[in-house]
Amino acid sequence: MTSISPPAGAGGAHPEPCRLDSSTVPEPATPQPGAAPSASPSSAVSPTEVDDALVVRGLAKSYDGRRVVAGLDLTARRGAVTAVLGPNGAGKTTTIECCEGLRTPDAGTVRVLGLDPHTDAAALRPRVGVMLQDGGLPTGVRALEMLEHVAHLYADPRDVGELTERLGLASFARTTVRRLSGGQRQRLALAVAIVGRPELVFLDEPSAGMDPQSRRAVWDLVTELRDEGVAIVLTTHLMDEAESLADDVVVVDRGAVIASGTTHDLVTSGAGPDGTRAPDSTLRFEATPGLPPDLVPGLALRESAPGTYVVAGSVDAATVAALTAALAERDVLVHRLTVGRRTLEDVFLDLTGRNLR
Numbered sequence: 103m104t105s106i107s108p109p110a111g112a113g114g115a116h117p118e119p120c121r122l123d124s125s126t127v128p129e130p131a132t133p134q135p136g137a138a139p140s141a142s143p144s145s146a147v148s149p150t151e152v153d154d155a156l157v158v159r160g161l162a163k164s165y166d167g168r169r170v171v172a173g174l175d176l177t178a179r180r181g182a183v184t185a186v187l188g189p190n191g192a193g194k195t196t197t198i199e200c201c202e203g204l205r206t207p208d209a210g211t212v213r214v215l216g217l218d219p220h221t222d223a224a225a226l227r228p229r230v231g232v233m234l235q236d237g238g239l240p241t242g243v244r245a246l247e248m249l250e251h252v253a254h255l256y257a258d259p260r261d262v263g264e265l266t267e268r269l270g271l272a273s274f275a276r277t278t279v280r281r282l283s284g285g286q287r288q289r290l291a292l293a294v295a296i297v298g299r300p301e302l303v304f305l306d307e308p309s310a311g312m313d314p315q316s317r318r319a320v321w322d323l324v325t326e327l328r329d330e331g332v333a334i335v336l337t338t339h340l341m342d343e344a345e346s347l348a349d350d351v352v353v354v355d356r357g358a359v360i361a362s363g364t365t366h367d368l369v370t371s372g373a374g375p376d377g378t379r380a381p382d383s384t385l386r387f388e389a390t391p392g393l394p395p396d397l398v399p400g401l402a403l404r405e406s407a408p409g410t411y412v413v414a415g416s417v418d419a420a421t422v423a424a425l426t427a428a429l430a431e432r433d434v435l436v437h438r439l440t441v442g443r444r445t446l447e448d449v450f451l452d453l454t455g456r457n458l459r
């Protein structure tokens with residue numbers, strides 16, 4: 103199996119293979135009949151993109167004839183956090199796994215640190231860290247032994263003691279991976295992914311299942327890595343995570359990119375499907391389900407979940423007054439009415455009419 107991370111998801115790039123829980127091993131990255139392997143140099147990657155840590159162009163991947171990634175483009179800069187967002191099943195993990203060399207694309211080009219994740223897997227191994235969604239670690243090994251083992255494979259590893267302290271691994275250092283909780287496994291997987299000082303790190307839902315304190319430790323570490331010049335590509339469903347960490351955001355839906363840019367640009371500038379300038383603030387409230395979208399003339403009212411409403415468009419004092427008057431007229435009591443800054447969730451809703459999760 104060729105991949106950036108020899109023990110798929112054991113975090114980093116080890117030169118030595120080690121046994122994995124077979125349930126965590128993605129399909130072998132062998133070329134498939136008719137595939138257009140990303141190995142071949144492609145003119146799709148322009149000279150100006152050579153210095154980017156990750157360049158994906160026109161990526162396509164199907165499972166059993168069903169296309170789940172459809173011509174996707176993605177760029178990740180060095181020294182920046184790039185968040186890949188999208189609803190369940192959008193194709194995020196498949197995309198990342200193609201970049202990690204764990205899956206073979208049907209079409210398109212993938213360049214990782216200027217190299218091909220399949221044909222240049224050996225050269226990329228010491229330079230790329232991988233943290234898979236389920237941890238992907240061998241289950242019979244004790245947590246600290248695992249981290250120390252991986253650290254010894256590198257010429258200049260990070261200090262294991264410091265990582266252990268930073269990510270709170272000490273309390274379960276002698277516990278085998280199979281007995282770790284989901285959040286503990288995630289923290290160990292992150293430590294393993296970065297202990298070799300990679301130039302590019304893939305983090306698939308890095309803080310999923312973590313308590314707030316652990317999440318904060320992960321965020322601090324990710325920010326620090328970014329400041330050291332590491333390129334970080336992460337997928338997440340947590341909008342606060344994306345907004346806190348990401349320099350660049352790529353929103354994926356049905357296997358294709360529907361919006362991309364800096365986090366700031368996306369929430370402040372025109373991201374509407376019709377090209378109109380998006381509002382800077384959003385009004386949200388809860389009330390009885392089933393209110394008509396045209397409750398207030400000139401106001402676009404959307405029921406994002408039963409009984410939860412979002413008003414798109416410029417929101418000012420008159421908007422709030424008109425809305426509450428219309429609700430009072432119908433004898434509807436409004437709850438949790440807030441006017442807030444536009445979020446990435448709002449961007450997604452504007453683009454697709456659906457919630458991100």
Ligand SMILES: Nc1ncnc2c1ncn2[C@@H]1O[C@H](COP(=O)(O)OP(=O)(O)OP(=O)(O)O)[C@@H](O)[C@H]1O
Nearest residue numbers: 129165166170188189190191192193194195196197
């Ligand atoms: N090995 C596989 N065989 C068949 N279908 C698969 C396989 N892996 C993923 N899929 C399907 O491909 C689609 C995209 O899955 P993928 O995991 O890439 O999405 P995702 O955006 O990462 O979703 P999530 O946010 O839920 O993790 C889904 O419909 C999924 O069921």
